Amino acid sequence: MISFTVNGKPVTVEDPPSTPLLWVIRDSLNLTGTKYGCGMALCGACTVHIDGQAVRSCVAPVSRAEGKKVTTIEGISPDLTHPLQQAWIEIDVPQCGYCQSGQIMSAAVLLAENSTPSDEDIDEAMSGNICRCGTYPRIRRAIHRAAEISKQRGAK
């Protein structure tokens, strides 16, 4: 049995330790916002956070989460008020949407470490998240917009 928290809630699962965290999140915990893309850490669709760091859950064994705090797209905010969610809605970033939860989770790590990222910073931070619809220009705009929203909230 492996215990950790998911989006603030303690969970204990009986999956074998080598089971990819993605399948535990989706199948055992029924949190289906995190997507399966490639299964080889090549596309970024399955990105979640473990203790605040981005992790490709399709290749991370659930044993890696033991005793840690896992955050999925469902846990980034309880009410769509995270600056990235606000910016994504405002700019209408997604097209098919399949990659977008992974995009937002990677962007969240970027903004947590760099509150005013440049275009170059965004490229460096987001280059592991593939979008087959090519929404990259809107993703970049939305990250800049989320940075602005965060700054405005901080100023209040």
Next chain:
Amino acid sequence: MSKSFAKKWPMQIALVVWAVLAACLPALAQQQAALATSSSSVHAIVAASTATNNAARSDAAAAQAAFNRAWTVFASPRCRNCHPSGDAPLQGEDGHVHIQDVKRGPDGKGVYGMKCSTCHQVANLPGANMPPGNPKWSLPPANMKMVIQGETAGEFCRQLKDPAKNGHRSLAQIIEHVSSDDLVGWGWNPGEGRTLPPLDRPEFVAAMKAWVDNGAACPQ
């Protein structure tokens, strides 16, 4: 009076010469002996110096040969790929730049959501082309790149010995690093589909020790 004196001269001169010779000969002999001794000492020193130089040359040649042997491991994909000349790791046997525009970052562990540990786990994942893993998976930090890609054996050797570039490691610490570091050891446990270095680890460590024991001279 003068005639008598003249008659006595040769004898006086002979006595004086004899006295002088008697007084000086031992000293001369001693000096000659000393000179002979000194000369033989110089010969001995020159001979020893030549032998030392020959030995030094021999040690230097042995050190260079040992390092060239170790270099075959350093230059192999398993070591070279994480010791790039740029700020992105390399991949594969051909050493192409890591896909996804991965960056070194200041500590060698990547940047933002593109850290090494985002994809690389504490152990290799099963299957070909799956991310390899180790608890210390990373590049050298930005202030100590320890570049292998594009270097010659001599250039890398001089870099490896330079405390300003090697993290202030002594030769003994370098041997310790190549002997026991877990991430170095990954090179001989690289997971499916990856070639091994041309020497096994004990052979590699032996070559590095031979390099150090023979004076750690670098190839040209």
